[in-house]
Amino acid sequence: MSIVRQQRFARARVSVRAARQFVGDTLTCWGVRGRWDEMRLCASELAANAVLHGAPPGRDFCVRLVREPGRVLIEVRDTGPGLPVIQCVSSEAAAGRGLWLVREVADDFGVLDEPVGKTAWVAFVE
Structure with missing residues (x-):
């Protein structure tokens, strides 16, 4: 059986912190302790992309968490056009590593092209 929790956030920089807090609070409520920091980091990066580019x-954008037996899924959905691209940036670049980091930290990562917008998601095995 799956447990789902979601919340909408305004397109504003302060929403990135609020989304990270929402994810942390939900994980704590569910008793998920393993990889808590990595899950919050990925939620922050996906929320930042929604605010800055999506x-x-x-x-608004929406953050949705799904707890299934053996895994946690974090989704960030926005209604903007286009799909995010993982960039190869130089070591001197000040930005552009967010999705690369998400892909490296999470057990699985993907983007769904929706009829309107897209959903970026990460999965963590418990």
Whole structure:
């Protein structure tokens, strides 16, 4: 049986912190302790991408957590066009490593092209 919790956030930089807090609070409520920091990090990166590149002005984005037997799934959905791309950046670059980091930290990562927008997701095996 799956347990699902989701929350909408405004397209604002402060929402990245709020989304990370929501994920941390939900994981704590569920009793998930392993890899808590990695899950919050991935949620932050996906939320930051939604704020900076995904959600159109005036639109929200949604963070959804699903706890299934043996894994936790974190999804961030926005209604903006285009799909995110994992970049290869130089060691001197100040930005652009977020999705690369997400892919390296999570057990699985993907992006679903939705009829309107997209859903970026990460999965962690418990």
